[in-house]
Amino acid sequence: MALAFLLVFGAAASALFLFVDWQMQGFLDQRSDEWLTREMQSIQGLPQDAVISRLAARSKDQTNNERPFSLFDQNGKLIAGIPLAFPEKPVFDAPFDFADHSALKKDHYRGMLHRRADGDSILVAQSLHEQREFRERLENATLFASLTTAILGLAGAVAVGLGAVRRLDAMSNAAAQIMKGDLKQRLPTGRAGGDIDRLAKVVNEMLDEIERLMQEVKGVCDNIAHDMRTPLTRLLASLERARRRATSIEEYHGYVDEALDEIRGILKTFSALLRISEVEDGLRRSGFVEIDLKAIARDAVEFFEPAAEECGVALAYASSSNDPAIISGDPSLIFEAIANLIDNAIKFTPRNGSAIVRVESNGHGATVAVEDTGVGIRKEDADAVLRRFYRAEKSRHAPGNGLGLSLVSAIARLHGMRLEITAPHIGTCVRLATV
Structure with a gap:
């Protein structure tokens, strides 16, 4: 070159x-x-x-x-x-x-x-x-200048070329290590910020996402094996009891009902996993339309008000203005994300507690936040709770499969939104904000 x-x-x-x-x-x-x-x-x-x-x-x-x-x-x-x-x-x-x-x-x-x-x-x-x-002197001067420029240009080109070759060799070595399975490796970047650095930065971001997905796949396999063992064991025990102990049709029906409940729970877990995979696939972007985030949040609050009253939790909606918060997205997925956050707030808030859904908008974007006065999420667990099947110590005995926030995180990534979990003085605040 x-x-x-x-x-x-x-x-x-x-x-x-x-x-x-x-x-x-x-x-x-x-x-x-x-x-x-x-x-x-x-x-x-x-x-x-x-x-x-x-x-x-x-x-x-x-x-x-x-x-x-x-x-x-x-x-x-x-x-x-x-x-x-x-x-x-x-x-x-x-x-x-x-x-x-x-x-x-x-x-x-x-x-x-x-x-x-x-x-x-x-x-x-x-x-x-x-x-x-x-003319003769002009020709000699031009020839001398041309030769000097050519020598300096060739020397500079060789120096730049050697530097580029060294960088490409370093990138090739890093890529070879990655292909061998070391997903922690990243392509080296320099301080110049040139085209190669921009390409390396994009590839490194891709490797970060691949590493995250690989860790999620490994974590999902481990968690499925761990979390499915308990309901399958209970299912097996229920069927064994039905076979050995049932002496009447009523007892037999009771054991069968227990088995059916366990099967429904297992199916619900797998349905949630498939739902997360469907969202992460990103195919639903083609169905994005202009939606009002405030209207969807109000609908979700109205939908969960009876469940909140039954659990003794005061559920409310708040916004500083009546202007619509318009974003581009899938209305059913956004509703599902807000619904999961409200369901968690009701589930982990004790009686006489409260939960509030706030929606704010400005010229740059919109934000929906669900705050509660429940058991809260520790700061060190803020990232871990987004993993599939992960359950914090305080919520380990509560009903559920640990996939709600994973689904919310997948929906947020699909819509290009930022998911933030903060711990106020009491309870938890989960915020979805457009970037």
Whole structure:
């Protein structure tokens, strides 16, 4: 890549040099042509004696050798002025380039030739030695600058390339470790913050999500094995008792009802797991519409008011304004998330306690928070309770399967919302906020 860019840069530099040389040559020729025209106009109308006298005076001044004036007869023989050979291919009354072969060293000139009425020809010329020397120095300077730039550019490209290769090698080694199963490894990032760093950052975020999902899968398998063992054991025991102890249809029905309750609980757990998987799949994003978060929260509060009254918990809805809180989402999923939070608040709040659902909105987003005066969640358990089947010590003996907050977390991620669990002075506050 460095060599390719070097070639492109070299071609661009060559084109620039040719353009500058062409422009410079045109400028110098224009200035020479203006001088030739001006001098020819001042001398061509003079009588022959005046022309000879003027040319003789110029010949005595050695400084005029670079700009010679000459007078030739009809046969091209020099009459007066600086001794130059008559041009081999003369062009009259227009600037042209010619070479002088009369001297030992061949000189090049740009001149203008005018034929007088008496047949003589006046030649006004300017030596091209300075122009050629200027162009030669310009070419040498450009060549030196080009070579210096090429060497420095190539050295810089090699240095940058080696740095990039080292970084790619480090990334390849990290990727190899990840492929071997070390999900804690991450692609190295530098301080420059370039394109490779941005790519590494995105890949590292992807690896964080993969590690989280892998931990969840492992945790779910372990928790399913642990949590399903108890209800399956009770189910087995109930069936064993029905087989050994039932002496009447009523006793048999009682044992069967116990078994059916256990089976319903197991099915409910698996239904919750499937529901979480469905939400995390993200396919429901296509059904997102504009919804009013306040209206959904009010519906959820009205739905759970009878259950709250039965448990002796005061359930209320609050908002600082009546303006709608519009967000983009799935109304049934948002309702389900709020319903799970309210259900937990009622379940873990003792009698004569209270729970309140607050919805606030501003120009940047909306927030729904469910606060209660229940047993609360410890700060160290705030992240753990979002894992499937996890149950804090205070709620271990309460009914449920430990999947409610996991479902709420999945719905929040699907909607791009932030889930926050805080512990006020009494109880718990769970907040869903749009990002």
